[in-house]
Amino acid sequence: MHTAFPLLWSAGGTGDAGHSATILIELGIVLLVLGALGRVAQWWGLPTIPLYLLGGLVMGQGGFIPIDAGEDFIAVGAQIGVVLLLLLLGLEYSPQDLRTGLRSTWKAGLLDLVLNGAPGFALGILLGWSPTASLLLAGVTYISSSGIIARLLDDLGRVGNRETPVILSLLVMEDIVMAVFLPLVAVLLVGASVAEGAIAAAVAIGAVAVAFVVAFRLSAVVSKAVHSRSRELLLLTTLGLTFVVAGFAEAVQVSAAVGAFLLGLTLSGQVADEVRGLLPPLRDVFGGFFFVFFGLQIDPATLVPVFIPALGLAIVTAGTKLATGYSAARTAGVGQAGRWRAGLSLIPRGEFSIVIAGLGVSAGLQENIGPLAAAYVLILAVTGSIAMRLASKIRIARTAP
Amino acid sequence: MDLFETPLPGIGTRYEFTTDHNDHVCVVVRRDGARDIVLFDHDDPDSTRGSVELSPHEAGNLAELLGGTSITARLDELKHQVEGLEIVWVTMPQSGGLTGKTIADGKIRTTTSASVVAVIREEEAFPGPQPDFTFAPGDTVLVIGGSEAVSAASSILTG
Numbered sequence: 001m002h003t004a005f006p007l008l009w010s011a012g013g014t015g016d017a018g019h020s021a022t023i024l025i026e027l028g029i030v031l032l033v034l035g036a037l038g039r040v041a042q043w044w045g046l047p048t049i050p051l052y053l054l055g056g057l058v059m060g061q062g063g064f065i066p067i068d069a070g071e072d073f074i075a076v077g078a079q080i081g082v083v084l085l086l087l088l089l090g091l092e093y094s095p096q097d098l099r100t101g102l103r104s105t106w107k108a109g110l111l112d113l114v115l116n117g118a119p120g121f122a123l124g125i126l127l128g129w130s131p132t133a134s135l136l137l138a139g140v141t142y143i144s145s146s147g148i149i150a151r152l153l154d155d156l157g158r159v160g161n162r163e164t165p166v167i168l169s170l171l172v173m174e175d176i177v178m179a180v181f182l183p184l185v186a187v188l189l190v191g192a193s194v195a196e197g198a199i200a201a202a203v204a205i206g207a208v209a210v211a212f213v214v215a216f217r218l219s220a221v222v223s224k225a226v227h228s229r230s231r232e233l234l235l236l237t238t239l240g241l242t243f244v245v246a247g248f249a250e251a252v253q254v255s256a257a258v259g260a261f262l263l264g265l266t267l268s269g270q271v272a273d274e275v276r277g278l279l280p281p282l283r284d285v286f287g288g289f290f291f292v293f294f295g296l297q298i299d300p301a302t303l304v305p306v307f308i309p310a311l312g313l314a315i316v317t318a319g320t321k322l323a324t325g326y327s328a329a330r331t332a333g334v335g336q337a338g339r340w341r342a343g344l345s346l347i348p349r350g351e352f353s354i355v356i357a358g359l360g361v362s363a364g365l366q367e368n369i370g371p372l373a374a375a376y377v378l379i380l381a382v383t384g385s386i387a388m389r390l391a392s393k394i395r396i397a398r399t400a401p
Numbered sequence: 402m403d404l405f406e407t408p409l410p411g412i413g414t415r416y417e418f419t420t421d422h423n424d425h426v427c428v429v430v431r432r433d434g435a436r437d438i439v440l441f442d443h444d445d446p447d448s449t450r451g452s453v454e455l456s457p458h459e460a461g462n463l464a465e466l467l468g469g470t471s472i473t474a475r476l477d478e479l480k481h482q483v484e485g486l487e488i489v490w491v492t493m494p495q496s497g498g499l500t501g502k503t504i505a506d507g508k509i510r511t512t513t514s515a516s517v518v519a520v521i522r523e524e525e526a527f528p529g530p531q532p533d534f535t536f537a538p539g540d541t542v543l544v545i546g547g548s549e550a551v552s553a554a555s556s557i558l559t560g
Contacts, residue, residue, distance in 0.1 A: 097410035150411060157452045160415060160427040160439030165407045172410045224501065224535075269503070269533045273432070338447035395448060 019069060026070035030059065034288045045389070047148040049350045050381040052288055053374055056295015057303070067296060074293050081290030082355055083246045083260040084283040089146065089175060090264020091272050091279075095216045098265070101172035108166075108328035109173030112346075115320040117142040123313050132188045133366035139181055140357050140373050141317045145350025146171040148381060152388045153345065163329045163338035167345050170328060178352060179212075179262070180205055182255040185356070189363040190253065207254050208262070215266040223271040231278060238267075238275050239282075257355060287351070294354050295374065297361055302371040310375035318380065318387070321346040337394050344391035348384030353377050436460040487551040491558045493540040498560030500540075505532035507557045515546030515554035 037051040059065040067074070120141030124134025149171065153159055183204035226241060228234045242260055249259025267275060325343035334342065357373030360366055405417040413431040420426065425441035434457030442448040455463060493500050499507045504517055520527040520534065521541040527534065536542065536558075544554045 092411035097408060100408055101410055146411075157437075157439075157449075157454070159409070159412060160429045160437050160452060161449065162417075162427075162447055165409055165415060168410045168412065220503070270535055335445065335447040337445070341447075 022069040023073060026067050027073060029065065030055075030067065030070065030074065030292055031285075031288070033059065033065070034292065045385075047145075047151065047348070047350065047381055047385050049145070049148065049291060049354075050378045052291035053295045053354070053378060056292035057298060057300045057374070058295075059292065060296035071296065074289050074296065077286050077289035078293035078358075079256065079290075080243075081283070081286035081288070081293075082257050082358075083242060084279060084286050085147075085290070085351055085355075086257045086261040087242050087264040088276070088279055088283055090261040091267060091276050093172060093175070093265060094268060094272075095219065095265060097172060098176060101169045102176065105166075105169040105173050105328065108170060108324070108331065109177070111327065112170055112173065112321075112324045113142060113177060115324050116317055119313060119316045119320060123309060127309065127368070129366050129369075132185070133360060133369055135188065136185060136356055136360045136365070136369060137372070139178075139185065140349070140353040140376065141313060143174050143178060143349065143352040143356070144171060144321065144346045145348045145352065145381065145384075146175065148348040148350045148385060149345055149388070152348075152385060156389065156392050158341070158345075158392065161338065161341065163325075163332075163334045163342040163345075166329045166332045166334065166342050167325065170325070170346065174352075175261070179208055179258050182258050182356075182359075183208055183253060185359055186253045186255045189359060189365065204252075204254055207252065208258060211254075211259075211262045212265075215262050219266050219268045222266050223268050226267065227271045227274075231274075234271075234274060235278055238271075238279070255359075290358075291351075291354065294358055294361070294370070298370045298374055302368070303375050306368055306372040307375055310372050311379060313372075314376055314379040314383070317349075318347045318383070340394050341391040344387040347380060347387050349377050349380040433457070434460070486545065487548040488543065488545050489551050489555060491542045491544055491555045493536050493538055493542060494559050495538045499536050499558050500538050500560075502536060503532065504530060504534050504536075509544075509554045509557055513546065513550040513553040513557070515544050515550035517542055517554075518545045519543040 033055050034052055037055045038048050040046075041048045041051045060067045060071070117138040121134045121138035124137040125131075129137070149167065153164060153167070158164055184201050187201045187204050226234070226237050228237065242263055245263045246256035246259040249262075250256040322343035325346040326339045329339040329342035353373060354377055357369055360369040402418050402420070407415045407417070409415050409429065413429060415427060415429050417425075417427045423443060425443070425446055427437075427439040427441065429437040429439070431437070436455040436457075437452055438455065439452040440450045442450055510516055517530060518528070520530050520536070520543070522537060522539075542558055544551050544558070546554065
């Protein structure tokens with residue numbers, strides 16, 4: 001594989017110095033490729049996630065640019081990326097947001113879960129996958145990309161629109177469901193028997209519930225302990241605490257991502273504001289590694305046989321999301337145009353679909369779940385963003401007053 | 402004027418109102434202090450005619466143009482107009498009192514009926530601090546209310 005870098009090998013020589021040189025060069029190339037792809041995304045007005053995924057696919061196994069020495073680091077970086085993604089997601093919400101979200105949109109949220117989870121689960125079963133793998137696919141199709149959607153709502157100047165609160169509270173609901181879904185899946189992935197699984201799942205969900213309560217109660221105490229006027233100290237303390245919490249959560253099968261999400265919810269007030277200003281650049285770098293790592297594990301050739309099922313699934317679940325958003329907006333008393341905009345705005349899938357599929361890939365559960373999820377997210381991240389743009393142009397013809 | 406308030410999870414709060422001239426307007430107050438102003442179609446509240454994004458600084462300047470002047474000037478004016486209204490500046494101690502605690506922790510408004518109207522920290526002003534605002538040592542706190550209420554509030558603040 002190293003034939004692609006003849007220069008590098010003659011320059012690197014042998015021994016540790018050569019190895020660390022290779023790692024640095026490979027990581028540099030990965031970041032440069034991401035930087036270039038990010039520019040392309042910006043140019044075309046697309047989200048960066050699908051392009052980072054593509055970047056991962058063209059590198060590594062079966063791709064054009066082999067990545068060997070750096071892969072260990074990228075694997076760890078990917079894990080850090082997930083943790084930071086979820087920490088910042090948690091920081092975006094105040095406990096109050098969650099409470100009002102739960103109270104006002106639980107019905108729409110339930111419809112969202114059923115309509116959009118079912119097609120994924122059904123396809124999994126149709127393809128002869130195990131129930132656990134099918135459940136993972138249900139998660140992949142259920143969860144919209146709050147990253148892509150929130151960014152685009154802002155870019156398109158639709159933050160003030162009447163349907164926007166509906167969209168955002170559905171996204172909040174999905175994130176809450178995810179906090180329960182991930183530990184459940186983590187337990188199932190360990191391969192426990194049904195009875196053991198049920199007990200372990202109950203324990204995991206109980207732990208999450210307790211953590212939610214503790215998060216709300218301890219909010220002020222933890223925030224105060226973490227706070228510092230020095231950016232450096234704030235960064236070190238926050239990152240340290242995040243990794244420790246995420247690690248313990250992973251150890252007890254609650255999943256590192258959920259641990260980080262709950263910690264994000266716990267931090268509030270001034271600390272949350274400051275961390276929100278501090279961490280996004282780090283998240284972008286490690287989040288980039290996360291998407292690349294997912295792509296690296298997939299041989300692009302394996303995308304071909306799953307493309308048709310992925311496309312079918314994308315079409316069906318674009319329709320079900322449209323229906324979800326439309327009906328939620330109608331219930332909230334939003335007019336015709338706003339209902340269509342809400343429906344079209346929920347279509348993009350992204351980071352969390354990959355997080356969920358990544359669990360299946362790392363557990364070696366079903367060899368096709370990685371490629372299928374990658375193809376699915378590539379399709380819906382791109383077409384979903386285009387749908388959101390087109391949605392802004394919707395005008396419903398009215399009879400003159 | 403009826404003002405409708407809706408929370409926007411992860412972004413801030415959205416306020417919506419209709420003017421006497423039947424203009425339908427929405428203002429989004431973002432957590433970072435930025436504002437968006439959106440103007441809707443006259444007869445369709447779901448279509449927008451345009452929107453303006455304002456940085457916190459620009460929003461402040463616009464507020465001045467719309468008739469707001471700096472808080473202190475307005476308060477001085479108020480003080481002259483209203484009998485029995487007391488305005489004091491309280492400096493937070495290095496420790497003790499409410500230093501390191503939030504406005505909500507002190508329950509100032511419920512126990513004394515006085516209000517914390519603004520906080521000045523170094524060069525920065527925090528007008529209308531929220532209940533979760535945390536006092537730092539050396540903060541200058543502007544308290545307003547009846548004379549007894551204000552002195553009770555100062556003693557809660559300084560401990």
